Amino acid sequence: MSEGEKIIATNRKAYFNYEILEKFEAGLCLMGSEVKSLREGKANLSDAYAMIQNDEVFLHNCHISAYANAGPFNHEPLRTRKLLLNRREIEKLTGKTQEKGLALIPIRLYFKRGRAKVELGLGKGKKLYDKRETIKKREQDREARQAMKKRR
Numbered sequence: 001m002s003e004g005e006k007i008i009a010t011n012r013k014a015y016f017n018y019e020i021l022e023k024f025e026a027g028l029c030l031m032g033s034e035v036k037s038l039r040e041g042k043a044n045l046s047d048a049y050a051m052i053q054n055d056e057v058f059l060h061n062c063h064i065s066a067y068a069n070a071g072p073f074n075h076e077p078l079r080t081r082k083l084l085l086n087r088r089e090i091e092k093l094t095g096k097t098q099e100k101g102l103a104l105i106p107i108r109l110y111f112k113r114g115r116a117k118v119e120l121g122l123g124k125g126k127k128l129y130d131k132r133e134t135i136k137k138r139e140q141d142r143e144a145r146q147a148m149k150k151r152r
Contacts, residue, residue: 008038008116010108011045016134018105018123024093026057027084028116033070034081038116040067043109050083050104050120052094057083059106059118083118096122 014020030038037043042065050059059081066074085093096102107119126134 004113006111008041008109008111009043009045011048011106013046014105014107014121014123016131017126018103018121019126019130020105020107020121020123021102022122023107024085024089024120024122025112026118026120028059028118029082029084030116031075033067033073033075034064035116036070037064037067037075038109038111045106045109048106050106052090052097052104055087055090055094057085057090057093057104059083062106062109062118083120093122100124 044063048059048062050057052058061078062081063077064075066077093104097104102122102124105121105123107121109116109118111117
C-alpha cells in the first residue's frame with residue numbers, strides 16, 4: 001500500500017482459494033451514491049468476480065450498500081459495474097483467461113488520489129490439497145512466531 005491510498009474492502013479468501021499469478025489495477029465506473037457509500041466503507045468483495053464481455057471488463061456480485069441519504073436516486077447494491085483498463089491490458093487478460101483457464105478475482109477495493117480503484121488478480125483455482133498445504137503452512141508460521149515470542 002502506497003501513500004494516499006485508503007482501503008475500503010479486501011477479499012480475504014482470494015489468496016486462500018486462488019493462486020494469484022499477476023495483479024492489475026482498474027478504475028471503476030460508479031454512480032454518485034456508490035462513491036459516497038464507498039467513502040463510508042460499505043462494500044463487500046467476498047463473492048465478486050470479473051468477466052470480459054465484448055472487449056470490456058465488468059465486475060459482478062460486488063456489493064456496495066445503498067447510501068442512506070440518496071433518497072429515491074439510490075443505486076442497486078449488486079449491479080454490474082464496468083472496469084476501466086487500457087486496451088492492451090484487456091487484450092492480455094482476454095488471452096490468458098481463454099487459453100489457460102485463469103480467473104479474474106478482485107483482491108481489494110480502495111481509493112487512490114480520490115479515485116475508486118479495484119485490484120484484480122489473475123488467478124488459478126487451488127485444489128483441496130493445496131488449500132490444506134496453505135493452512136498447514138499458516139499454522140507452522142504461527143507456532144514459530146509464538147515460540148520466538150516465548151523465547152524473548
